[in-house]
Amino acid sequence: MLERMARPLAGLWNGAASVISGFYRALGTPGKLLQDFMNGSWLGHSLHAVIVDVVIGGATAALLLDVLRIFFNVEGLDTAAIWVLGLAWLAGVGAILTGLTDFKDTGTGDERNITGLHGFINIVGNGGFAVSLLQRWNGNHDGAFWTLLIGYLLISFGSYIGGHVVFKYGYMVNHNAFSRGKRAKEFVAVVSVAEVAEGAPTKVMFGSTAVMLVRRGDVVHALKDTCSHAGGPLSGGELRDDTITCPWHFSTFRLSDGSVVHGPAGSRQVSYRARINGDRVELQGPHD
Numbered sequence: 263m264l265e266r267m268a269r270p271l272a273g274l275w276n277g278a279a280s281v282i283s284g285f286y287r288a289l290g291t292p293g294k295l296l297q298d299f300m301n302g303s304w305l306g307h308s309l310h311a312v313i314v315d316v317v318i319g320g321a322t323a324a325l326l327l328d329v330l331r332i333f334f335n336v337e338g339l340d341t342a343a344i345w346v347l348g349l350a351w352l353a354g355v356g357a358i359l360t361g362l363t364d365f366k367d368t369g370t371g372d373e374r375n376i377t378g379l380h381g382f383i384n385i386v387g388n389g390g391f392a393v394s395l396l397q398r399w400n401g402n403h404d405g406a407f408w409t410l411l412i413g414y415l416l417i418s419f420g421s422y423i424g425g426h427v428v429f430k431y432g433y434m435v436n437h438n439a440f441s442r443g444k445r446a447k448e449f450v451a452v453v454s455v456a457e458v459a460e461g462a463p464t465k466v467m468f469g470s471t472a473v474m475l476v477r478r479g480d481v482v483h484a485l486k487d488t489c490s491h492a493g494g495p496l497s498g499g500e501l502r503d504d505t506i507t508c509p510w511h512f513s514t515f516r517l518s519d520g521s522v523v524h525g526p527a528g529s530r531q532v533s534y535r536a537r538i539n540g541d542r543v544e545l546q547g548p549h550d
């Protein structure tokens with residue numbers, strides 16, 4: 263049902279994603295750093311999910327204060343409700359900005375459509391919080407309760423759809439969480455040195471696991487080929503200094519240990535120990 267609701271507006275969602283991508287691109291390097299902050303790459307988890315907790319918690323508390331005031335005649339709660347709802351609205355603005363940043367890298371099709379619907383409903387719901395705040399500012403506290411209730415119901419539905427984005431589509435979830443691949447306690451030969459071109463990402467198979475190798479002289483780096491962000495092939499990415507950048511959404515990982523240099527990835531890339539033994543490249547790991 264959610265997919266059917268979201269599909270007719272696919273053009274809107276794709277257009278919005280293009281505009282947001284263009285905005286960050288136009289900002290250049292500062293845009294990249296801002297995007298890293300918004301994605302939560304520095305945190306190791308989605309920043310959006312953290313801020314959403316404040317929105318829902320604050321709105322629930324504001325609603326409770328209103329219910330106590332209106333239905334149980336508890337006095338002196340008007341000002342507290344304004345402060346708590348104000349916090350929820352402000353966090354809502356943060357959730358919108360972080361959410362739009364995550365949204366621009368969704369895969370086209372149902373994943374993007376559903377995420378767009380989630381964002382649209384929550385933006386309208388947060389607008390309801392803003393109207394409720396204005397009503398309180400003008401002394402209309404009872405009217406503000408009903409507006410808050412409508413905004414709250416919208417945000418609740420939008421949050422449900424947000425759960426769909428994560429739990430059904432696995433968006434912003436580490437794509438290697440359930441499949442770290444082959445494990446080897448001892449070094450295992452995977453390919454001849456001659457097949458790994460100097461300074462070019464090379465995809466090899468380590469058992470059934472695709473691994474990207476980068477050889478520089480006698481030093482070999484090895485990362486799992488499947489990008490932790492959304493499964494892109496790192497061996498098709500761009501090598502620069504000691505990093506590799508994924509070709510799909512440009513997450514950048516350090517070759518030596520798979521740590522995240524730039525998002526949208528929030529999870530470290532699975533990495534292996536690699537060495538040259540005779541004319542063979544050998545792998546051991548992955549590192550935990």
Ligand code: FES
Pocket residue numbers: 367489490491492493494508509510511512513525526527
């Ligand atoms: S798949 Fe998105 S950055 Fe690699």
